[in-house]
Amino acid sequence: MIKKFLNAFGEYFLLMGKSIRNPQKMSVFWKHLMREINDLGVNSFGLVVFTSIFVGAVVAIQMYNNFEASAFPIPASFVGYATKAVLVLEFSPTIISLVLAGKVGSYIASSIGTMRVSEQIDALDIMGVNSPNFLILPKILASLIFNPLLIAMSISMGILGGYLAGEMTGNWTQDDYATGIQMYMPNLFYYYAFIKTLVFAFIIATVPSYFGYNVKGGSLEVGRASTQAVVWTMVFIIITELLLTQMILS
Template identity: 80%
Template sequence: MIKKFLTAFGEYFLLLGKAIRTPQKMSVFIKLFFREINDLGVNSFGLVVFTSVFVGAVTAIQMFNNFSSSSIPIPTPFIGYATKAVLVLEFSPTIISLILAGKVGSYIASSIGTMRVTEQIDALDIMGVNSPNFLILPKILACVIYNPLLIGLSMAVGIMGGFAAGELTGNWTISDFTTGVQMYMPMLFYYYAFIKTIVFAFIIASVPSFFGYNVSGGSLEVGRSSTQAVVWTMVFIIISELILTQIILG
């Protein structure tokens, strides 16, 4: 089992070595890059906004309930600060990335896997095209560049959800929540969040690409590969978060 895992890990880095090279034709690469921006990033916009609004609202309500049940009176503005801290440190970079791993990862694995089983990748190789570079590099760059924008949007929209929850429940005022959001939080926390996001984006693009590129068989294997890709992407995201948290915040 360990030998099989190490072999797969070596093949993964070998594939990345072929993918991360200067494109053979820049005009084609730019066209593919913007297509991936649309497929992987823009099409995830609605899901990120919808999820972030409701989770931001739920987080704010939970903070209010916890502070209210505390034996020590805690000022209402701390609801805004606590909501912001949860969104920045954990929810937006990690949970949204896990959600995107399911949506984006399955798309990448299935699209490349379908090209493999229909012999389109073999045709590219015969024509002398660097197929890993042609198929994988645009996806990696699109995720690494666009995902931080989605995570920043998630943070902002989640805080807006906290504002909305206060208005709907009447548990806190907008001014109190705004005061809490404006409280100082170390810049290291923001660096930590976006460094995690970039690493997660790389994983979300590269791991499913590896599974899709190495599919063998038919359509059934493509489905299985997509499932494995999502599972392993989530596993690597969780492991990398543990490592990054220890390195940056430890």
């Protein structure tokens, strides 16, 4: 089992080594990059906005209820600060990345896997095209470019969701919430959030690509590879989250 796992890691790094090279034809590469930005990033816009608004509202309400139940008086303005802190430190970079791992990861694994079982990748190799570079590099760059934008938008929409929750429930005023949002938060927290985002973006693009590229069989195996890709992408995100938290925040 361990030997099989190590062999898979070796194959993964070998595939990434072939992928991260100068494109053979820049005009084709830019065309594919723009398409991947649309497929992986722009098409995830609505899901990220919807999820972030509602979770931001839930986080704000939970913070307010916890503060109300506290034995010590806590100002209502801390609802805004606590909501911002939760969104920046954990929800937006990690939870949204896990959501994208399911949406984007399955798409990447199934699209590359379909090309593998239909022998399109073999055709590219026969024509002398570096197929890992041709197929995977645009996905890596698109994810690295657009995922930080999605996370920044998620933080903003989550804060908006907390504001809307206050307007609907009347538990805290606009001024209290705005005061909490403007409270000082260490810059390290923002660096931590976006460093995590870039690492997660690389994982989301490369792990499903590995599973899709190494599919053997037919359409049934493509479906299984997509499921495995999503599961392992989430596992690596969670493990990396622990390592980065220890390295950056400790």
